[in-house]
Amino acid sequence: MTAFWAALRFLTVLPAPGRRPLQAPALGRAVGYFPLVGVILGGLLAAANAAVTGVIAPDVRAVLVVGLGLALTGGLHFDGWLDTCDGLFGGHTPEERLRIMRDEHVGAFAVAGGGLLLLAKCAAVSNLVHPAATLVLASVLARWAVAVAIVALPYARTAGLGRAMKDHAGPREVGLATLFTVLVLVGVGMGLPAGREAVIRALVGALPAAAAVLYWARKRLPGLTGDVYGALVEAVETAVLLAGTSRWVGPL
Template sequence: MLAKLKYQFELFLLALSFFSRVPVPANLPYSSERMNQSGRYFALVGILLGSLCAGFYACAELLLTPEISIFLTMVLSLMLTGAFHEDGLADMADGIGGGMTVERRLTIMKDSRIGTYGSSALIMALLGKYVLLTAISNFISLIPVWLVGYTLSRSVASSFIFNTPYVSDSDTSKSKPLAHKQSYSELAVVIITGLIPCVLLDGYLTLVLISAAFLFRQLFKRWLISRLGGFTGDCLGAAQQLMELTIYLVIVIFAQNGLPVMGVAW
């Protein structure tokens, strides 16, 4: 029993090392099989990162304005993840925006340099987060919002592994080794973990977020297959960023129209 728990904890640490700059033991076992199995904990990493950002924001807000606290928390988030997902968004935008064929798009995405499409996507994503989070802070506490945004978005992004073709060549990709297989049970863990923070929200809002997540996944998957034939690691990073923005946008719509947002008192 202890050996099984230790193995699962090592898988979580492997997922943590993949998604963040949080230190993990240097002797952490690695194999392609473990990398694939660690995908079940990608959303759990979101809970950890979301909790760290929420805690930091709560402390910052005691001394600073909400706007400054949001900015500093976004900086912390970039430091915790090494801008990993933002890099994926920028690379995907460059590749799909600048390439006329699938082969050319994949080649551009593997280039570490950032172009106009990537720069524009990155700037708009960061600006969008700041604007949306600032708007939300005028109505409700951002503490549960960080948790939901970070966790549900990673759940949706990692779910693409389940039934979307993997098209990147791991031998030439500049990205870290990526999980590209997912069983039904692992998908279930990802989905359940992604929904856990949603208990903090109003039930109707949760249903709308789930619907938005499902719709986003279907449309984004179809778009990726039409442009690339499947997904790469950069595409998963882009999916996380776009889904996170979608979550904040839905919450803003609810808050500004006087609809219930929170399921518990904050």
């Protein structure tokens, strides 16, 4: 349970036992529980979305749900998305891109990328075919993708929280994260009405989005960074939400 609480403390602002700063080994072990935290976050968003459906306009409801997601994570992943947009699109060399991503200032690429991301998320949430299932799957698959990326791909920096996770996470954590993710996919696919369709939609969105972000980051940087991890979460979540709006004809 220590690793789970560490994951909850790191990825969210939700109350969890422990007040001491997270140590590197705990951060590494926490990686295996990232998708489980995704279940909690997605469940809270799904519950909030259901609570206000039919009470307020769909567009306003979507803004509230997306805003709640930002609040629950403390803007952690969104901040990484902004820094990654500035770095990957604004630098001319790998070293300069890494320096830009360290800069606390926000540039034009971050503003444009952040605005487009929020617009896409809000538009998608207001038009989801299977809202509850899609919100949960988006949160889980995004954090599973990060767990795999942390272990499978090189890290660009010599220090930082991302470095600590990279150094102390391994195949065990990826296996645990994958197990949790598969259980969620099977549970949603078998336990909810039209769950199989929702799962297929989610995978169609998540896998290409994760591959695209990681491919682009590896072309522009010597390795991944904590900011890229955050950008990966945002990209996969958004892709799953967008895929969840498609009006496919007939059962899958």
